[in-house]
Amino acid sequence: MATITKQARNKIWAFLALGTFVGLLLLPLFLSLPAGAGDTPAPAASTASAAAAPADAKPVEKSRDVWYKTEGPVVGAPAPKTTDSAKDYPRYNFESRVILWVALQQHLYYGSFVLAVPIFCMIVEYLGVITKDKALSRKYDQLAYDFVKISLTAYSITALLGGIVIFTFLTLYPTFFGYLSSIFRPVMATYALLFIAESGTLYIYYYAWDKMREGFLKWIHVAMSVILNVIGTVLMMLANSWIAFMQSPAGVDADGRYLGNVWHVIHTTLWNPINVHRLLGNMAFGGGVVAAYAAYRFLTAKSDEERSHYDWMGYVAMFIGICFLIPLPFAGYWLMREVYAYRQQMGITLMGGLLAWLFIIQAVMIGALFLTANYYLWQGMDRMRGAERYQKYIKYMVFVLIMCFIVWLTPHTMVMTPAELKAMGGQQHPVLGNYGVMSAKNGAINTIITTTVLSFIIYQRANKIPTVKWAPYGNAFLFGLFTMAYVNIIWLAIYGYYIPANVRVGLSVPQVASTLSCLFIGVILNSIMLKGAKDVGPIVWGQISVRGQYALIMLATSFTWMMGLMGYIRSSVRLFWHVNEIMRDNSPWAFTHTIGFGANMISFNVLFFWLTILFVFWLGSLGVKKVPATAPVGQKVPAPAGSH
Amino acid sequence: MVGQSREITTGMKIAIAVISLLVATAYFTFLDWGAMKIQGLDYFYMFRK
Amino acid sequence: MTALKLVEGYMPVQMLIEMGGLALLFIWSFYLLDKKMGIKVNKLAQATGLFLFSIIYFRFRIYPPIPFSVQAIYATMTLIGIFMWVSSTETSWQDFRQPLIAVVDAKTPTTQIIRAVSVVLLPFLVGFLGWNNMKPSIDEPIELRTVHPAPPASTKVHGKTFVLQTASNPYRVDDDGKYSDMVQKKYIDGNPWDEKAPPYMQYVREGGQIFFQNCHFCHGDNLNGRGMFAFAFNPIPANFTDAGTIAQLQETFVFWRVSKGGIGLPREGFPWASVMPPWEQHLTIDEIWKVILFEYWHTGYYPRTWD
Amino acid sequence: MFTGKVLGGVTAAIIFGAIGTIFYFLPESGAAQLMRKAFHLGWPGGLVIVILMLYFQFGRKNDPRQGELVFKSVIGLLGYSMLFIAIANYAMNFNDESPGVPGEPRFLPVSLVMFTVACFTMAMYFKGVRVLLQIGGFMFFVAACLAGFGNWLPQVKADPPPAEEKTADVRQMSVQERADLGEKIIFGAVGASGTQGAIGKGQCPLCHGFQKGFLSERAPNLFGIPTRALERLKDPRYSQADPSKRDTVQKEACPGCGTAQTAAEYIAESHACPNCYVVAGFGVKGSNDRESPMPASHKPPIALTELRRTHRR
Structure with a gap:
């Protein structure tokens, strides 16, 4: 009897908790309504300031939105015209922009991490709930729990850094900050409230973990993680609206006067592409950080048990990270397209102009990420008996990858001394010049991705022999699929040289479609074939080389570096504008730094982040319970490998 | 790789491989054509010129 | 090495196939040595051999010679590839490490000597490399020109403002005088000297006349950047037949470049290395459009469009 | 003969020899400056390590681990000095951006390499923190590669275009x-x-004449406008003091603006609101002089800025 009441009580508590979260979620909306209405006195205030300005004396002036081209009442003051003075740009004996850069970047890293980890937890917790295998299910659950714990510390650091960012911004760029906050006032209020809601949810989510362990309550707990992530994502989107506004302003007129429509200000043309790109990027980044954590614990592990646990954790994290990495280029492509559509010269500055060399670095990193992922999979084959059958193919795959990498990295504009230029007879090399264009690059990167898929398929079947009746046909089909995919991708790359540009740009779509065909058809077919397959040997978690773990660390470091780089690119494409074409940067730091300086700063940020996050890990490891003593040795490949 | 239930000769293996290659070729050609079509472009541009 | 001619037009693919074939040959020869003749070559030796070979290939096989920067990128890639290969399996990795560890452990007199020599030489090597890198050089500095710098949003020629994103060539017109993307395709083999030629072809002819009166001295009579004055300049004039020049650009971009010339290049197009005159001082707006029309017609490339 | 100890000694001798040579022959060179700066920054910590080393050497005669401890402090000193040379490199060159000048900020990634080397060297001997040092070293290495690549590429620094011409306060x-x-x-x-x-x-001269007798078909000749403006104000069609009675597409320059009272106000109004009053015969064809063909001067395509217009006040 007592137990029943206890259960019932638990249920009531759970519903109450859920209700509270939904309430918390909706609260900002309610609060922002009066905030929106609270704008009515704002016109009066702005008229007061406008009255000081020479021309606009009358209260309700209409003006035209710079992007949406709609008419709206002028509500805000025009964007301030700054001068190179201590009033607009206070000096603190150091480049203000660089200080702000560091503060923002650190905030962003931590922000991404604490946004990504709950998503990560949600997936892992869900996996734990649906997994039938009790031991594995517990393992997943424990994993998710460990991560919320780490994210708690990281969360407070994020908040702290956020405070530092606002403080730095306010101190170093008071005029600009004033302008931005005058436009985004309701958004900022909503943001602050959501932030509180997020904190509350996170803490309850964490502390209710043990209480809501079983049955229906567990589902509510999973639902809570969904709510947590919804809040987190909305938070991120609000923050994105500020940077999107700075890059592609809307909702203001040509003088930067706010026209009273918050939605226009938030929903600028680049907002959604940035949202998608960032969400995926955060996830890949979160996976990377978690993988690095696992690698760290693996390398310091004292017992085989620990080693096997952290090996497994690293694998899962890496897997989730890569899953989000693969769609990332497409999101990037969309963003780029929108940038081009918004302002052509912005697009050219990025891809062919001043910042083009940064994209070369990005290309290096994308290649490196895929190489590392492949390498990790190959190293992972050491865990399985039976993998020897496939290891002899590794060298061919290395070869294909490196050839593609060489094409991928051949710069369009080669760096050379004048003597070399004369020896070559022009800027364009007759052989290598052909590798510098889009057609070849698309072919190369798609071949690299296809090879990565192939690696994964081989990894999946490394210790298995398919026993289904149609296995020979299946194998033959896989063989045909991959062979023809390679042929098709390369053929399209070559074909691109023979047709005009307006047709050529379309070729990247079938190329990508070929790659995705391999990814989906290949992996699904392979998974079906491996149902009930004969095991040659078990997966011995923990039996991976140290190099494999360093591959994980490499992945994580590269993710971090890449985020820094892409953020720098996205931000510096505004060149000398605070708000593109609305508010000019007149500070002494309006110039664009050299690539080298950017690279040094990014390195600094990356290393600083890792130093601090190691500290967070250390804090998190202080109270970690002993890893459950369920020996995963001889266990099946965990769900991610088989189910995707 | 050989299924437990029946023997597969080398000749048959080659036949299966060739057929699957043909199927894949057809599939990818269709894919290319379709993917260009939805963008309003002509995949066989060069050959129709 | 350059005696083996590369086939014109197929060179990039040829290079890849050649590299592929050589790599297969490499793998195959060591396989034969091992399995048929019983000579097991150590992985370190194999790796070193492959690396040296790749350097030689990139250095001498490819003609014209590739700049050092690109060679360095390729060599690094090869190194990474070789590392991935030798360390892909544990046995291969141990095989690769074995000679190195033997040297460090120095159990035999030979390895002892090798170790001693390398310990003494390494600091000097590092020192030399450092010095070599830092010492002042009398070479001309490396120039980085952004060949296609970002254009301005609009450009003003003869007092008229052209918005680059929206402007179009007024002479790219079909028979009815309407702007048409397809007209060039239609008349690509047309005869501009035909008396009854459609308006488009007549504009092409006029553009050609302007080109041969003004541009071909540098850009060449085949539009390939090999005009009679071309090699007096550094860099040499743009080669319009190259897929990397006008084929990559919007027509308005070309219009901006032609009218403003070298001196109109934005900052990232510098260090100043273009002597092209600002043609707006010599040609009218119409003439510039026509000459651009001609350039595209003659090379068969289409101006880039933004969807 | 070539034992580890001997080789270690030889290496140490070479390093110290090289440093000595640099200080003796090139006391003003960049390398010497760097080392001086490093010493300046890090000498207290170094001193502590040296004292520790001396203590291990002379104060712990009977400790069986004495040799190991002394050796470790030497390695520690080595790593420590590398660390500070690397930091000194940052401190000296961080803010300098002069592309093409060797030995300047483009060599900052060298610092990262030195961090890497220091980390790995120390990891060899300090077993307790080995993994941490190795992971750190590896991260430094990855960052060094990427930053090195970034610095190896040619450098371009882009200045903003000159600020727009400033119009003084009218x-x-x-x-x-x-x-x-x-x-x-x-x-x-x-x-x-x-x-x-x-x-x-x-x-303006596209449409308006400005000289006496100039042909001015599209818009009124503006010669003598100060006096004529007063006549316009009296025109019943101008409807002074009651803009709502105007038979035009736009009745006021801005809601509540009212009508002009002086010649200057009339001219200002005409700039901001050409439709408010159209001189007979100059309206858009077919509009019966209700609409003016002139664009408002503060809006595109003319878009004069506020200060360039004449002011009402």
Whole structure:
């Protein structure tokens, strides 16, 4: 009897908790309504300031939105015209922009991490709930729990850094900050409230973990993680609206006067592409950080048990990270397209102009990420008996990858001394010049991705022999699929040289479609074939080389570096504008730094982040319970490998 | 790789491989054509010129 | 090495196939040595051999010679590839490490000597490399020109403002005088000297006349950047037949470049290395459009469009 | 003969020899400056390590681990000095951006390499923190590669274009300056008002005549406008004091603006709201003089900025 009441009580508590979260979620909306209405006195205030300005004396002036081209009442003051003075740009004996850069970047890293980890937890917790295998299910659950714990510390650091960012911004760029906050006032209020809601949810989510362990309550707990992530994502989107506004302003007129429509200000043309790109990027980044954590614990592990646990954790994290990495280029492509559509010269500055060399670095990193992922999979084959059958193919795959990498990295504009230029007879090399264009690059990167898929398929079947009746046909089909995919991708790359540009740009779509065909058809077919397959040997978690773990660390470091780089690119494409074409940067730091300086700063940020996050890990490891003593040795490949 | 239930000769293996290659070729050609079509472009541009 | 001619037009693919074939040959020869003749070559030796070979290939096989920067990128890639290969399996990795560890452990007199020599030489090597890198050089500095710098949003020629994103060539017109993307395709083999030629072809002819009166001295009579004055300049004039020049650009971009010339290049197009005159001082707006029309017609490339 | 100890000694001798050589022969070179700076920054910590080393050497005669401890402190000192040379490199060159000058900020990634080397060297001997040092070293290595690549590429620094031409505050200007500014806007240059075809940013002469007797078909000739403006105000169609009675597409320059009372106000109103009053015969064809063909001067395509318009106040 007592137990029943206890259960019932638990249920009531759970519903109450859920209700509270939904309430918390909706609260900002309610609060922002009066905030929106609270704008009515704002016109009066702005008229007061406008009255000081020479021309606009009358209260309700209409003006035209710079992007949406709609008419709206002028509500805000025009964007301030700054001068190179201590009033607009206070000096603190150091480049203000660089200080702000560091503060923002650190905030962003931590922000991404604490946004990504709950998503990560949600997936892992869900996996734990649906997994039938009790031991594995517990393992997943424990994993998710460990991560919320780490994210708690990281969360407070994020908040702290956020405070530092606002403080730095306010101190170093008071005029600009004033302008931005005058436009985004309701958004900022909503943001602050959501932030509180997020904190509350996170803490309850964490502390209710043990209480809501079983049955229906567990589902509510999973639902809570969904709510947590919804809040987190909305938070991120609000923050994105500020940077999107700075890059592609809307909702203001040509003088930067706010026209009273918050939605226009938030929903600028680049907002959604940035949202998608960032969400995926955060996830890949979160996976990377978690993988690095696992690698760290693996390398310091004292017992085989620990080693096997952290090996497994690293694998899962890496897997989730890569899953989000693969769609990332497409999101990037969309963003780029929108940038081009918004302002052509912005697009050219990025891809062919001043910042083009940064994209070369990005290309290096994308290649490196895929190489590392492949390498990790190959190293992972050491865990399985039976993998020897496939290891002899590794060298061919290395070869294909490196050839593609060489094409991928051949710069369009080669760096050379004048003597070399004369020896070559022009800027364009007759052989290598052909590798510098889009057609070849698309072919190369798609071949690299296809090879990565192939690696994964081989990894999946490394210790298995398919026993289904149609296995020979299946194998033959896989063989045909991959062979023809390679042929098709390369053929399209070559074909691109023979047709005009307006047709050529379309070729990247079938190329990508070929790659995705391999990814989906290949992996699904392979998974079906491996149902009930004969095991040659078990997966011995923990039996991976140290190099494999360093591959994980490499992945994580590269993710971090890449985020820094892409953020720098996205931000510096505004060149000398605070708000593109609305508010000019007149500070002494309006110039664009050299690539080298950017690279040094990014390195600094990356290393600083890792130093601090190691500290967070250390804090998190202080109270970690002993890893459950369920020996995963001889266990099946965990769900991610088989189910995707 | 050989299924437990029946023997597969080398000749048959080659036949299966060739057929699957043909199927894949057809599939990818269709894919290319379709993917260009939805963008309003002509995949066989060069050959129709 | 350059005696083996590369086939014109197929060179990039040829290079890849050649590299592929050589790599297969490499793998195959060591396989034969091992399995048929019983000579097991150590992985370190194999790796070193492959690396040296790749350097030689990139250095001498490819003609014209590739700049050092690109060679360095390729060599690094090869190194990474070789590392991935030798360390892909544990046995291969141990095989690769074995000679190195033997040297460090120095159990035999030979390895002892090798170790001693390398310990003494390494600091000097590092020192030399450092010095070599830092010492002042009398070479001309490396120039980085952004060949296609970002254009301005609009450009003003003869007092008229052209918005680059929206402007179009007024002479790219079909028979009815309407702007048409397809007209060039239609008349690509047309005869501009035909008396009854459609308006488009007549504009092409006029553009050609302007080109041969003004541009071909540098850009060449085949539009390939090999005009009679071309090699007096550094860099040499743009080669319009190259897929990397006008084929990559919007027509308005070309219009901006032609009218403003070298001196109109934005900052990232510098260090100043273009002597092209600002043609707006010599040609009218119409003439510039026509000459651009001609350039595209003659090379068969289409101006880039933004969807 | 070539034992580890001997080789270690030889290596140490070479390193110290090289450093000594640099200080002796090139005391003002960059390397010497770097080392001096490093010493300046890090000497207290170094001193502590040296004291520790001396203590291990002389104070722990009976400790069986004495040799190991001394050796470890030497390695520690080595790593420590590398660390500080690397930091000194940052401190000296961080803010300098002079592309092409060797030995300057482009060599900052060398610091990262030194961190890497220091980490790995120490990891060899300090077993307790080995993994941490190795992971750190590896991260430094990855960052060094990427930053090195970034610095190896050619460097371009882009300055912003010159700030837009500043128009001084009209209210502070003398009458003559204002007149000159107006002439510049209308005719393109001071003193150009007499030139045939002179036209400025305002583009007014496209339609308006400015000289007595000049042909002015599209818009009224503006010669003598100060006196004529007063006549216009009296025109019943102008409907002074009651804009709502105007038979035009736009009745007021701005809601509540009212009508002009003086000649200057009339001219200002005409700039901001050409539709408010259309001189007979000059309206858009078919509009019965209800609409003016003139664009408002503060909106595109003319888009004069506020300060360039004449002011009501």
